[in-house]
Amino acid sequence: MKARFTGHDTFPLRYGWLFKAINHLNSNGKFSSTDEESIRHSIVELGVGKNMVKAIQYWAESSNIIEADRVEGTFVHTASENGSYLFGDGSGDCGQDPYLELPGSIWLLHFWLNFNSDQLTAYRYFFNYSNVQHFEKSKLVDDCFEDAKRLVRTELGNISTIKKDIDCFLNSYSKKVKASTVKKATKVDEDHFTSPLAELNLIQDNGGGFYISNLNERSELPVEIFIFALLEFFKVETKESNVSTIDFDSLLTKPCSPGRIFRLSESGLGQKLDEVQELTNKEISWVDSLGLRQVNISTEAKDNAITYLNIYYGKYNV
Numbered sequence: 001m002k003a004r005f006t007g008h009d010t011f012p013l014r015y016g017w018l019f020k021a022i023n024h025l026n027s028n029g030k031f032s033s034t035d036e037e038s039i040r041h042s043i044v045e046l047g048v049g050k051n052m053v054k055a056i057q058y059w060a061e062s063s064n065i066i067e068a069d070r071v072e073g074t075f076v077h078t079a080s081e082n083g084s085y086l087f088g089d090g091s092g093d094c095g096q097d098p099y100l101e102l103p104g105s106i107w108l109l110h111f112w113l114n115f116n117s118d119q120l121t122a123y124r125y126f127f128n129y130s131n132v133q134h135f136e137k138s139k140l141v142d143d144c145f146e147d148a149k150r151l152v153r154t155e156l157g158n159i160s161t162i163k164k165d166i167d168c169f170l171n172s173y174s175k176k177v178k179a180s181t182v183k184k185a186t187k188v189d190e191d192h193f194t195s196p197l198a199e200l201n202l203i204q205d206n207g208g209g210f211y212i213s214n215l216n217e218r219s220e221l222p223v224e225i226f227i228f229a230l231l232e233f234f235k236v237e238t239k240e241s242n243v244s245t246i247d248f249d250s251l252l253t254k255p256c257s258p259g260r261i262f263r264l265s266e267s268g269l270g271q272k273l274d275e276v277q278e279l280t281n282k283e284i285s286w287v288d289s290l291g292l293r294q295v296n297i298s299t300e301a302k303d304n305a306i307t308y309l310n311i312y313y314g315k316y317n318v
Contacts, residue, residue, distance in 0.1 A: 005165040011055035012172035021060035026090025122165035128255040217268035224312035231305035248293035
């Protein structure tokens with residue numbers, strides 16, 4: 001795993017940025033850090049400053065909606081299958097939800113951001129490796145720095161770099177509150193409404209540098225998005241074998257598992273699996289008996305993760 005605690009220039013993800021990134025590439029635009037003409041073109045086309053162009057590129061790459069391939073010594077970006085599916089491919093297909101109007105799209109984006117074992121960021125550290133539910137920001141910075149020494153094989157840089165990444169992560173995922181001097185209460189800082197990830201309510205700002213991120217049932221997480229995540233995780237976990245089962249604890253606690261990424265409690269994962277069993281007519285089923293807890297996945301379901309996304313979006317795109 002490589003360290004990637006920089007690249008966003010401390011800008012949290014904002015609504016509209018990912019659609020802009022895909023639309024920019026679909027309109028023959030480029031992302032470049034060295035070609036001045038391409039940089040100027042991106043600034044004009046995206047309607048933001050140079051540093052925000054870099055931030056848009058960062059979030060688009062990190063969420064795996066754009067890909068970079070080296071061509072003749074230069075990185076060339078293209079829309080990924082994920083990006084074209086959600087935001088459109090420029091050929092008349094406008095995508096399933098280009099403006100992230102559906103809650104399932106934000107859950108899906110959250111999964112794409114954190115389903116990555118190649119590069120470590122502050123948010124991937126928190127959702128895949130940290131076990132805290134109540135934490136102080138300064139302690140999270142220290143924990144991330146110490147654990148990253150074990151997890152990554154590249155230079156980390158100094159702890160201040162990780163602190164900035166933690167700040168950006170928390171500003172992306174929590175609605176910032178500030179004390180009101182008039183009523184001695186707290187108000188939500190409207191500047192932080194711009195990140196779609198904050199709408200998931202996975203992290204709550206408790207004020208004074210303290211945060212809460214409980215494990216719970218996530219009734220608001222669409223079951224179809226959960227199934228997609230489950231099957232993507234299963235595919236990675238079993239890529240070198242031909243098994244059709246995965247144990248409950250792996251789904252709950254392993255890095256990049258749906259239990260980890262969606263912050264599910266043990267009972268919450270069980271409830272989600274009950275929903276999955278019903279929706280898939282037991283093509284995905286599970287047993288919880290005599291200490292044995294495992295999920296069975298049929299051959300039909302294994303390679304059809306996208307089918308369940310289509311079911312979700314098919315309810316709205318009619």
